[in-house]
Amino acid sequence: MVSEKEIWQLLEQVSDPEIPVLSVIDLGVVRGVILEKGMCKIIITPTYSGCPAMKTIEEDIILKLKENNINHVKVDLVLSPAWTTDWLSENGRDKLREYGIAPPENEIDKSVLFADPPKVPCPQCGSKNTRMVSLFGSTACKSQYQCNDCLEPFDYFKCLK
Amino acid sequence: MSSLFEYTLRLGDDSLILGHRLSEWCGHGPVLEEDIAMTNIALDLVGQATSLLNYAGEVEGKERDGDSLAFLRFDREYKNLLLVEQPNGDFAITMVRQFLFDAYRKPLFERMQNSKDTMLASIAEKSLKETRYHLKHSSEWVIRMGDGTEESNRRAQEAVNTLWRYTSELFIIDELESKMADQGISPNLMEIEDDWKKTVDAVFKEATLTIPKNNWKQSGGRNGMHSEHLGYILTELQYMQRAYPNMKW
Structure with missing residues (x-):
């Protein structure tokens, strides 16, 4: 069974589609990883309300985990607390x-x-x-x-x- | 129709229609930087509309999502303010319209962060950060134009004269507004009006613009009674879904 830490490490390989030099971890948009009942739930938050990259980020996360045989993945988008450049x-x-x-x-x-x-x-x-x-x-x-x-x-x- | 659903539609439709209006400037801005600024702001507004209309759909519980609410409602079902559907006109009209709206949206979102409805509170928290940038941008342009050349002052004052009649609608407390306020869901519009007046007075003073004496006011958008302009917006906005029902890309 894959650990939370390993998931975080895999997410470091998922890059922001608009600024590919940044990973989604660097950007701070991944807010949580929850493993329960064989499901892997990733919580992300948008930088801006209209950020067109969010859908791609969601798909890229699912794809990256799938490549590593983690198949039951759900990505949830939350708005609060709101993302900040901090x-x-x-x-x-x-x-x-x-x-x-x-x-x-x-x-x-x-x-x-x-x-x-x-x-x-x-x-x-x-x-x-x-x-x-x-x-x-x-x-x-x-x-x-x-x-x-x-x-x-x-x-x-x-x-x- | 539930009150929360309709209230959320009002907020979402304001964002969607103004976002669409601003997007019409894409490729037509007076300078490249402004073209980019207006489309950036449009993107924020359409993003807010997506959150609000998706939530409205959830509240309604009839399997409609943000897309179906945006693309498959008729004009009478739209609840946006008349102000936001007014045509772009020249750059002065667009910026004065944006300023009058931003000056209302900022205190609205500030207070809505404390809404008893947690979803509206989180949308407000998110949107407020963006709205602060919008208000700064539109305020500075109103001042630049009003306190600029004779011609820019004339145009800015004409824009104020044209749009002023649509501003009282921002603060009408109808049955729905007072119900939402009583439940702690929406903020008190009277407080927001006070803030709005302060912002407008300060910016107009700096811009040497005056509030028109003619006090005639127009309203109706919140009840689905729109100006002739909304139909044209929806024709363009909804064209693909109407021509090719259920299409996706």
Whole structure:
């Protein structure tokens, strides 16, 4: 009989379909693994309400476990407690940076209009002389930035709390 | 029809119809960044609609899910606010509409986190984080346009004049609202209206926009009596399911 620990290890091999460098564990979307009566229940939570990757993540989890002869798998989606970027693992943050996406910095106070956006170091050259191009980016979880020194545009994984 | 079902439909339909409206900007935004911003917000709203309508279907218990509620109801069965179905118009209309809605949704979700209905509470908890970003974005645009050039001010003020008549509907406490509030399921709309007014006053002041003197108000969406625009939205939204019943992909 497979153990909970082994399931968690297998889930580390399931990657996020939009940011494949992150596993679903790094991303913090797997909230629980429950083994009972020969059933394996995996509890996941979406990053954003409309995240189109959730269905694929569910299918990829089932497939990965099936490849390892774990056939009775159920994936449940829960909304509460709501996902926050605090759940991104340290490991995940490093992987994001290497991949060219700046990991989340401290949150901006969204009630302050026209507040300075967070200072985000460029993942390419490390310069802190960067600017936000747009709060909204290529996916719900990102903003668009550009480095003023190396001029490289980059994604910033924006803070959600 | 159970009250909880109908109340959840109201919330879900607001998200779905406004999400659809915003998605119409895809490929037509005034600049690329705004195109992406509006479609991002659309995606959040459609995601919220999915959670809400799936839950409404569960509450109803007639084997309808979010998809069947979205794609197979007629206009009279839709319970969204008239505000959210209004046409996109120019960018000023779209952003003022978004601002008036976001300023209402944020305090609504804040308070709904304490709903006695645990599912609505968790949807509110999730959606609130997204709505904060939406409100920041729409507030800043209303200020930029209102306090911008003569032309942008004219357009923003016209947008306010056009849409203001649909705002009183946000706070009508009908039998269903008061029943839900009594049961601790929905928040008190009067408190939300206070918050909304504060936000609108502060942003309009900064934007040098004024609230129209003409106090004529329009309502009906919550009871399924819509403006002529909803039918066109549903025609497009539901086309595939109507043309090819039960199709899936």
